[in-house]
Structures are given as C-alpha cells and as structure tokens.
Amino acid sequence: MTVPPRPAEPTLREILGGRRGALDATIPVAAFVVGWLVADRTGSLSAVSWGGGAAVVAAILVAGFRMARGGKPRSVLLGLIPVAVAVAVAVATGRAVDFFLVQIASNAGSALAFAVSIVIRWPLLGVIVGLVLGQKTRWRRDADLLRAYGRASWVWVGQYLVRLAVFLPLFAAGQVVALGVARIALTWPLVAACIGISWVVLRRSLPHDHPGLLHPVVDGIPTDSPTRPNDHGES
Structure with a gap:
C-alpha cells in the first residue's frame, strides 16, 4: 500500500506546550x-532561611494564580514540591548554593x-x-517513527548536558547569583530551542511519504490518533 504524503500537522511546541510552566x-x-542576597547584604545570620521563605511564598503565589x-491541582502541586525540597535542602x-x-x-x-x-x-x-496524543505505545510499531523519536531524543539529552555544563562549575565555585541567572536563562529559552531543534530532527528523520506523528504506520496501514493536540493546548 502506498502511503500518501503527510499532511500539515501540529509541531512539537503545540503538542508539548510547557512555556507557562517553564516560566x-x-x-x-x-x-x-x-x-538571600538582600538578607546576606544586611548581615542577617539566617540569609538562607530568608531566601527559602521568599521562594516558598513566590511558589505559593504562583500556584494560587494558576x-x-x-x-x-495536581499540576500546581507538582510545581510546589521541587521548590519545597530545594528550600529544605538549602536550609x-x-x-544557599545547595538550593x-x-x-x-x-x-x-x-540526561541519563x-x-x-x-x-x-x-x-x-x-x-x-504518544501519551499526549493518546497513542499509548502504538508509535513503537512504526519503525520509522521509532527511529525518528530516538534521534530527536538525543537533542533532549544535549539540553540537560548543556545545563549541567553551566551549573556544575558555578555550583563548585559557590556562585549563588550566577546560578540563579543561569537557571532562569536556561529554562524556557533552552526548552524552546530544544523543542524546535528536536522537531526539525524528527521531521527530517521520517521518510517523505510518512503520514506523520498523528498517524503511526502499523503493519503498513496509517492509524489515527484518538485525540488532537489542540485539545490540550499549551500548559
């Protein structure tokens, strides 16, 4: 059976969203x-606690707004937990650097x-x-999609390694402010770049006549995803 050229389909950015959560x-x-910086400059002996308190308050305000x-509620809670754990470790x-x-x-x-x-x-x-599109594991039965997802996943490995390459030297040097700046700079901008590059890799790894992510080819027959990405929107 000849598979027709793939139609226009949503991008990874549209499928995964994530900008709001990253910000x-x-x-x-x-x-x-x-x-922490204000408390430390004023000579407070509990500068880490002040910084931790500010982080928790900010996280609660963000959660309340969302x-x-x-x-x-589950998504909001998942946003609070990492902040609470990071503050607990630092305190x-x-x-402060242990935050x-x-x-x-x-x-x-x-990355691992x-x-x-x-x-x-x-x-x-x-x-x-596959989970977002409601395909479960059907995409694995499409050899072309399996290979394409594998190649594109290396871009995500690179994303995490870039962060580690920046964070680890700053952490070893105890550079709290620089780590904060790097953490902010390497959140949404890096995620956006990663999604964009992995989308290009994914598309170019598929044969020209492949119907695309929404239609895994199983036993030579394109299948449809039960849900559309537009039903999810950006998170």
Missing part, C-alpha cells in the same frame, strides 16, 4: 536569590534517563508524545 518555575528561583486561572545544609542541588540532580537524572531510553529503544520523547 513559572523561574519565579521562585528569582525570589530565592533576591531574598489555580484561580483554572489550573489542575538543612545552611548553604540548586535538586535542579542539578534532576538534569543529571533526565533519556540516553538509556534511546539505547533500549523506548525513546522518552516518543513515550511523552
């Missing part, structure tokens, strides 16, 4: 750095998880997109 994640970081705008050690340990560990774990998923032929980009 929200930077507000508590900025609050922590400002709170809830008021109709955000899902426990008494080192960024959770982020560093998260990026290291994500994406790399391993590619090696075992369960590329995480495909898993995520």
Whole structure:
C-alpha cells in the first residue's frame, strides 16, 4: 500500500506546550536569590532561611494564580514540591548554593534517563508524545517513527548536558547569583530551542511519504490518533 504524503500537522511546541510552566518555575528561583542576597547584604545570620521563605511564598503565589486561572491541582502541586525540597535542602545544609542541588540532580537524572531510553529503544520523547496524543505505545510499531523519536531524543539529552555544563562549575565555585541567572536563562529559552531543534530532527528523520506523528504506520496501514493536540493546548 502506498502511503500518501503527510499532511500539515501540529509541531512539537503545540503538542508539548510547557512555556507557562517553564516560566513559572523561574519565579521562585528569582525570589530565592533576591531574598538571600538582600538578607546576606544586611548581615542577617539566617540569609538562607530568608531566601527559602521568599521562594516558598513566590511558589505559593504562583500556584494560587494558576489555580484561580483554572489550573489542575495536581499540576500546581507538582510545581510546589521541587521548590519545597530545594528550600529544605538549602536550609538543612545552611548553604544557599545547595538550593540548586535538586535542579542539578534532576538534569543529571533526565540526561541519563533519556540516553538509556534511546539505547533500549523506548525513546522518552516518543513515550511523552504518544501519551499526549493518546497513542499509548502504538508509535513503537512504526519503525520509522521509532527511529525518528530516538534521534530527536538525543537533542533532549544535549539540553540537560548543556545545563549541567553551566551549573556544575558555578555550583563548585559557590556562585549563588550566577546560578540563579543561569537557571532562569536556561529554562524556557533552552526548552524552546530544544523543542524546535528536536522537531526539525524528527521531521527530517521520517521518510517523505510518512503520514506523520498523528498517524503511526502499523503493519503498513496509517492509524489515527484518538485525540488532537489542540485539545490540550499549551500548559
């Protein structure tokens, strides 16, 4: 059976969204750095606690705003937990720089998880997109999609490694302010670049006559996704 040329389809940015969540994640970081810096400059002995308190308050305000705008409670809670854990680590050690340990560990774990998923032929980009589109694991039965998702997933590995390459030297040097700036600068802009580049890799890795992400070819027959990305919108 001849597969017709693939029609226009939504991009990864439209499928995954994420800009709002990425921007929200930077507000508590900025609050922590400002709170710690002001308290430290005024000679406070509990500068880390002041920074942590500012971060928690900022996270709660962001959560409240999102809830008021109709955000899902689970998504809001998932945004609060990393901030609370990061603050707890910093307060426990008494080192402001340790506020960024959770982020560093998260990026290291994500890089490893994406790399391993590619090696075992369960590329995480495909898993995520498949879940969003309601395809479950049907995309894995399409050899072209499986290969394309694997290649595009390497871009995500690179994203996490870029952050680690910036964060680790600053962390070792105890540069709290620089880490805060880097954390903000490497959130949404880097995510946007990663999504854009991985989309290009994904499209170019598929044969010209492949029907696209929405229609995995199973046993030579294109299938339809039960849901459309536009039903999800940007988060």
